[in-house]
Structure formats: structure tokens, C-alpha cells
Amino acid sequence: MMTMHQLIAKLSVSKTSIYEWIKTSGFPAPYKFGSASRWKESEVNDWIEARRNAA
Incomplete structure (x- = not known):
């Protein structure tokens, strides 16, 4: 589980x-x-991958 600070950094x-x-x-x-x-x-990684594939 990621915190907001970890999301911001990632x-x-x-x-x-x-x-x-x-x-x-x-x-x-x-x-x-x-x-x-x-x-x-x-879930965050899946969202990132979906955005890459859509581009």
C-alpha cells in the first residue's frame, strides 16, 4: 500500500x-x-500501463 508521498515521488x-x-x-x-x-x-501500476498502451 502506497502513501500519498510515495505516489507523488513515483x-x-x-x-x-x-x-x-x-x-x-x-x-x-x-x-x-x-x-x-x-x-x-x-492498481497504480496497472493504470500507468493502461495509459502507456493508450498512447
């Missing part, structure tokens, strides 16, 4: 961009653990 984008992608580009929504948000790395 994708080289802002937190705002990630939440915009969730709304508009099918980026995986986070899993909530209390107030913490976490993303499955496999």
Missing part, C-alpha cells in the same frame, strides 16, 4: 493532480484506513 506530480486524475482519468481511488489514504501499488 509519478512526479502534485497531490492536486492525483485527486484530479481520480475524478477524470480513472486513477484508482484510495483505500481509507481511518483518516489515512493508501493506494494499492498494483
Whole structure:
């Protein structure tokens, strides 16, 4: 499970961009653990691969 900081580092984008992608580009929504948000790395990698294949 990835944190927001790990996503920002992996994708080289802002937190705002990630939440915009969730709304508009099918980026995986986070899993909530209390107030913490976490993303499955496999889902993020699948999204990245799908974007590469679509280009």
C-alpha cells in the first residue's frame, strides 16, 4: 500500500493532480484506513500501463 508521498515521488506530480486524475482519468481511488489514504501499488501500476498502451 502506497502513501500519498510515495505516489507523488513515483509519478512526479502534485497531490492536486492525483485527486484530479481520480475524478477524470480513472486513477484508482484510495483505500481509507481511518483518516489515512493508501493506494494499492498494483492498481497504480496497472493504470500507468493502461495509459502507456493508450498512447
